[in-house]
Amino acid sequence: MSLRELLQTDMKQAMKDRENGKLRLAVLRMVWAAIRNKEIDEKTNLDDSAVLAVIMKEVKQREDTIKEIKDANRLDLVEKNQQEIDVLKKYLPKQLSDDELKKIVEDAIARTGAKSMKDMGKVMGTVMAQTKGQATGQRVNAMVKALLG
Structure with a gap:
C-alpha cells in the first residue's frame, strides 16, 4: 500500500471515528490538501518519496511553530x-539513531574526500540523499559540523 493510499484509508477511518478522530482527521485533511496543492503545481501525481517530503515539511512547520509559541509564552x-x-x-x-547517523556521515566524508567546512555542501547532499526522511536536515547539519569542524 502506497503512502497516498494509507493516508486516504486513515482519513476515512478518522471520519468513521467521529469524535475520537477529530484531531487526526483535521491533520490528515490538511496534509492531503498540501499534497493535492503540490500535485496541482507540478501537474503530476506524487510518488511516495514526494508525499513523504510533504509530510516532513508539515512536521517541520509545526516544530517551528512550537518554538515560536514558546518564545511568545503561549504554552x-x-x-x-x-x-x-x-x-x-x-x-x-523510523528515525536513525545518533550512532547510525554518525556512521553514514563518516562514510559520506570518506567518499567525498571532505577535509574542511568548505566541503560541507558535498557531504550534506550525499547524506540527505541517503537518509531520506530518517533524519532531519538539522540533525544531519549538526553531525556534519561536529565531524568536519
Whole structure:
C-alpha cells in the first residue's frame, strides 16, 4: 500500500471515528490538501518519496511553530501542535539513531574526500540523499559540523 493510499484509508477511518478522530482527521485533511496543492503545481501525481517530503515539511512547520509559541509564552497552544506532530510522525520512517547517523556521515566524508567546512555542501547532499526522511536536515547539519569542524 502506497503512502497516498494509507493516508486516504486513515482519513476515512478518522471520519468513521467521529469524535475520537477529530484531531487526526483535521491533520490528515490538511496534509492531503498540501499534497493535492503540490500535485496541482507540478501537474503530476506524487510518488511516495514526494508525499513523504510533504509530510516532513508539515512536521517541520509545526516544530517551528512550537518554538515560536514558546518564545511568545503561549504554552496553551504547544500541546495542540505537538499532537499534530504525533499524528504525522506515524507516516514517517523510523528515525536513525545518533550512532547510525554518525556512521553514514563518516562514510559520506570518506567518499567525498571532505577535509574542511568548505566541503560541507558535498557531504550534506550525499547524506540527505541517503537518509531520506530518517533524519532531519538539522540533525544531519549538526553531525556534519561536529565531524568536519
